[in-house]
Amino acid sequence: MPGFRTTALAGAVLLALSSTSAHAQSAAQLKKELDALRKQVQLLAEQAKPAAVDPKEVADLRQQVKELKEQLNAQAAPKGATVVAADADQATRDANTPATQADIQGVRADFENYKYETARNFERKVPSVTRNTTIGGTIQVRASWQNPAQNAGVDNGATGGNTTYQATPRHTGFDVPSATLSFAGNLFRDYKEGKNLSYLLGFATGSNFSGNPQSTNSATRTLGVSSPNGNQFNVTNASLAYSFFPTNGGQEDAKGTLTAGQQLVPFGLEAQANEEIRPVINSAQFTSALSGINTRQIGLIYRGDSFVNVDYTNNYRSTLLEYAFGVVNGSGPNKSDNNGKKDWVGRVAFTLPADYNSWLRELKLGVSYYKGYNNLANTTSNAVVQIANSTRTGFDINYTHLPFSVAYEFAQGRDDTFVGLASAATVSSPTFVKKSRGQYLNFGYTWGEQFLTSEKSLAKYDDYWPKSYQAFVRFDSFDADTLNDATARAGSVGDKTFITTLGLNAFFAETTKLQVNYLLARNDAPSTGAYTLDRPRRTQGLQVQFQYGF
């Protein structure tokens, strides 16, 4: 019986094969026969299951079926196509299957649909600009607490505007201290060497206070006088810059850019740091106390570097020499010249030429100088009676070797000041040089990869951003008059503030961070020996701020 089954099976296959070879059949016919044959083989194999079938015969039959399939493939394949083995994987089959005209037309149709959709969307839904433009912005949302309470009429200490003078004392507050909007792009792109002409335009929310901060009396500061600036939304950056050096050659090229317009002043570290990179919520005191460097200025500034060192380990670039110098009108942002003098600024910084893996990496020392001229006015007539010298000198040292970072900055101001009362000042009133001094020391420690280019640019499918935490402590002092001798000058004491800030920044998305700062501010004693509610002996505070950008 088994012998009969085997013979029948072999007979069926041979019959099919012989008929195949005997007639030049079409592929369809061949396929039909193959299917019938497969069924027969299956049927007979099932019938033969219990019995002992000669494995060699089955193997032979399988080989014949395989050859038949290959014959079918060969007939079905278009001219020029490679015949693949019957047991080849799908990838190999795909690679050896030519596309038909219908396939190509299908792809063409898909492309046409895509082009149409893109063109329509572009026309109807995509905003356009005349020149290449990047739009960005930063917003801060803050909650704060302090003890003792902030006295009525004292500003809320917001850093970027929106300063409010409250009518009654308060311990807590909610603020949006800063909201900025920026536009940047190329006016002319030099494809050959990258000597581009670019522009920058920025806006920030301005003062929005309801009281008059110029008033000397706390109570009258809350009367609701309109902001003297009258602006809610001020221009911050308005500049165009030209690169004199190629910018597309690689990191080993030196840089040199002339910027014209309203811009940050190249003085020290903190005065140039924008909200995005500054670790501490409040800027160092001297950056807001020393005129000239505490605001943006309008003028011409050249920034460049030379003696470039590139460590190809990770394309780490350092420059032995960085420099910036320029001339500005000295009146501050959005204001024309207010006298016949120009202010001059210069900065030089040296970075140790070290490899990326060296402990001396990113050790930078800088010196800055600002020569300005202030208008001294008779406060009775409001007439400018003298043009006074105002100079700023600074020294800074920065060491950032993750996870550690240390920054120290020193700045000193020298301002001609009337010896007598400004209300009675004349062109010949004598002046003295008032020296003011500010400095801070910042220690930071970072966990996470926020500041590593390699890690934050990792290829990911999702909206990946390495979570990072940055803890720091900062000691910041400012003395508005360094004489500190009440007998010689009463105002020279009671004008020094020392702020210790302990903070933690959590970076949890590309442009968003949560900042928590604990502050302890201590004021020196005034000449009268009595502290006031406006200027208490010490104040402690807590600030929690979300900062996000787009």
Added chain:
Amino acid sequence: MQRRTLAAVFSALMLIGLASLPAVSAEDKPTVIRISFPGAGTGGRPLSGGSFPSNAHLFKEIDDEFKADGIKIEWKFFPGAGPALNESYANGLTDVAFGHGDLPLIVGRATGLKHKIVLSSSRFGNSYFVVPAGSTAKTVADLKGKRLATFKGTAGQLTLYRWLDKFGFSDKDFRIISLDNDSTKAALATNDIDGTNITPFDLQARGIAKSILEVRDDPKITRPGTVWVGEEFEAKYPQIVQRIVTRLVKVAYWSTQEANREKEFQAWATSGSQAYIDYKKDWDSVPDLRTRINPLLDEYYVASLKSSIEETKKFKLIRKDVSIDGWIEPKYLNQALKELKLEDYWPQYDADGKVKTAARSKLAAN
């Protein structure tokens, strides 16, 4: 009151800080192995192609190897290529590199990165000099003074410099600009560069570039890639390193099988950094995949590494000497070859890139 408040704030900060610290395992195996590729797919996709280590990722071989042990594999793909991988390792964020090019490997060691070379990830391969479709240049000399692109800091930079050297030029004779792979293709299309080294077939099919010169499997132009393990990781987890290497050798064996040629080309093409047609045509001249897919640390590998060190110094890309003493650690590879009975499966090459010991037949290996 103030002290209590200060203490509370300090405590909170410390807690948050401690919570953010990476977990340290007390076991003799890592909780995670961080494996990095010096590259990424087009558009920042976490994919790689063109080598057997890529297959280890694409076909989840390493994940499977450690699945039962509960060891997580953290794959890292750096669009910043070899230099970015160096930065990651320098900051203790990578354990193993799958296919580092010679230049970033050498400058990393020159500046103090400590790793052990355990495998070669690739070797040979064709190299093409490509210009925009409308270019009239016929030779490298025709491009003198023009803009050539390469991704500086990567193996591609050395390859370009070797090309220039071969034709009697140096980088000073051209304006060399730095662009990554995707930007180079775009720059060819917009005529922003005048020439580069890139696989040209997809660009030619799209009509935006053409190859003017081609060098096929010249061991003097291209250099092997490298799989390395961080020294600290290797010292701490030698058994884990052995398993990684053995699995990679298995993958390398699979990758050399002719039956898998199309499957791997199509898998590699998913990254988009090279099109399928580029792999297909570039590898057409390779009848035996073992020519390029070869994990051995043979005489050719060692000689190539030494040559690359000399070239890196010659082109002033490093200032310090680099010694290869103690750098290459072949014991894991030898053990894997022995365990898998593949000791004579791959051809061994001499220092000049010529076959020294022919490979056994694939049939015998099967």
